[in-house]
Amino acid sequence: MALVVMKFGGSSVADIGRIMNVASRVVESKKAGNNVVVVISALGNTTDALVQLAYQITDHPPAREMDMLLSTGEQISVALLSMAVHAQGLEAISFTGSQVGIVTDSAHTKARIVDVKAGRILDELEKNRVVIVAGFQGVTLDDHITTLGRGGSDTTAVALAAALKADLCEIYTDVDGVYTADPRIVPEARKLDRISSEEMLEMAATGAKVLQVRSVEFGRNYGVVIHVRSSFSASEGTWINKDDSRMEKAIVSGVTHDTGEAKVTLIGVPDQPGIAARVFRRLAEGNINVDMIIQNVSENNVTDISFTVMKEDLESSNRIMKGIVDELGAKGLHTDEGIAKISLIGAGMRTHPGVAADMFSALAEEDVNIEMISTSSIKISCVIRAADLKKAVNAIHKKFGLEKGVVMHE
Ligand code: ADP
Ligand code: ASP
Ligand code: MG
Numbered sequence: 091m092a093l094v095v096m097k098f099g100g101s102s103v104a105d106i107g108r109i110m111n112v113a114s115r116v117v118e119s120k121k122a123g124n125n126v127v128v129v130i131s132a133l134g135n136t137t138d139a140l141v142q143l144a145y146q147i148t149d150h151p152p153a154r155e156m157d158m159l160l161s162t163g164e165q166i167s168v169a170l171l172s173m174a175v176h177a178q179g180l181e182a183i184s185f186t187g188s189q190v191g192i193v194t195d196s197a198h199t200k201a202r203i204v205d206v207k208a209g210r211i212l213d214e215l216e217k218n219r220v221v222i223v224a225g226f227q228g229v230t231l232d233d234h235i236t237t238l239g240r241g242g243s244d245t246t247a248v249a250l251a252a253a254l255k256a257d258l259c260e261i262y263t264d265v266d267g268v269y270t271a272d273p274r275i276v277p278e279a280r281k282l283d284r285i286s287s288e289e290m291l292e293m294a295a296t297g298a299k300v301l302q303v304r305s306v307e308f309g310r311n312y313g314v315v316i317h318v319r320s321s322f323s324a325s326e327g328t329w330i331n332k333d334d335s336r337m338e339k340a341i342v343s344g345v346t347h348d349t350g351e352a353k354v355t356l357i358g359v360p361d362q363p364g365i366a367a368r369v370f371r372r373l374a375e376g377n378i379n380v381d382m383i384i385q386n387v388s389e390n391n392v393t394d395i396s397f398t399v400m401k402e403d404l405e406s407s408n409r410i411m412k413g414i415v416d417e418l419g420a421k422g423l424h425t426d427e428g429i430a431k432i433s434l435i436g437a438g439m440r441t442h443p444g445v446a447a448d449m450f451s452a453l454a455e456e457d458v459n460i461e462m463i464s465t466s467s468i469k470i471s472c473v474i475r476a477a478d479l480k481k482a483v484n485a486i487h488k489k490f491g492l493e494k495g496v497v498m499h500e
Contacts, residue, residue: 132163153198267327297348342436358421
């Protein structure tokens with residue numbers, strides 16, 4: 091008997107009709123002979139609505155209380171889905187993250203799973219029940235409720251699949267699978283049949299929100315076979331970590347975009363050893379992740395340093411940077427929220443020179459200015475104006491013929 095983890099996202103459980111649809115798919119899988127563990131998100135836009143409520147009270151809601159609040163969304167959806175499965179004639183039982191021992195660190199609102207105690211779920215499966223677990227949440231060792239960051243139900247699902255040694259983790263969502271670009275931005279985007287976890291990791295990390303990046307990490311580390319597919323159709327989606335023999339050997343596999351970052355520039359800092367260390371140490375101490383960094387050529391021994399941070403960290407970053415400006419006697423600080431980052435991902439870049447040149451040409455042909463560039467062995471990212479995002483992503487997608495399918499490399 092196979093053990094399957096089925097995860098359904100918010101839009102898949104947006105109303106009672108859709109919850110009944112999810113229940114039918116769950117019942118179908120169970121009747122086909124599987125042991126079924128379900129992970130679901132909060133109904134529709136519930137999490138956004140809860141966030142809004144908090145911000146009507148204060149601009150700085152305490153992170154612990156945010157987690158108490160946000161975790162309620164998934165508690166509602168698991169109970170309703172359990173009722174719906176019962177209504178369709180099977181036994182089901184719902185649990186919060188804490189009840190099934192999803193243990194996390196104490197980084198409220200972006201906690202990491204450190205342990206999953208699978209015993210209770212296995213006991214319930216033994217009783218022939220469908221087990222329904224609230225996504226996106228966990229509990230610290232000293233019993234505080236945590237959440238795993240937006241999109242965290244994906245990570246709950248893959249972490250459970252790893253802990254239960256499930257045969258398969260199915261991620262049901264509102265698109266048919268992982269595409270060569272966000273189909274909402276690029277109408278010609280093509281569904282990928284398979285993608286390697288290293289490329290999926292880069293896609294998720296650079297903005298393809300179809301999977302939370304940590305879920306892909308778990309999948310890779312524990313060899314979980316993941317199938318991303320539609321809640322609304324039976325069609326085959328995208329496989330990750332299936333056997334790699336039939337893997338598409340494309341030079342590039344996708345273009346992603348991210349409008350969640352802001353650019354910060356320290357103007358006129360002394361060009362001396364130790365300055366960058368000081369700036370970025372301070373940001374790290376403030377628990378702020380920095381993504382791209384660029385330092386200009388110095389003139390008269392002063393230079394500008396620019397970097398990007400998540401928009402939600404901008405306020406904290408500004409507070410820290412103002413202190414740094416005073417300490418270093420820098421000329422000033424500039425912040426810019428009108429940027430977007432676009433990234434091209436592909437394992438074939440390692441062996442194919444010219445990919446970056448083609449990407450930059452695609453942007454130049456559309457008159458899009460590049461403000462920052464960073465690369466890894468299988469990724470090139472550029473910061474551009476947010477207003478240019480759509481034409482830039484479409485131009486790059488077209489330049490590499492991503493709509494046409496596989497460009498083989500030897
Ligand atoms: P869920 O609520 O099911 O978790 P999400 O909204 O988190 O769904 O993720 C699905 C969305 O991800 C899609 O609607 C799509 O717009 C977006 N997306 C961005 N990039 C991609 C991509 N490369 N492939 C597929 N979907 C993508
Ligand atoms: N409900 C949470 C969110 O909206 C978790 C998830 O959907 O994965 O981010
Ligand atoms: Mg999601």
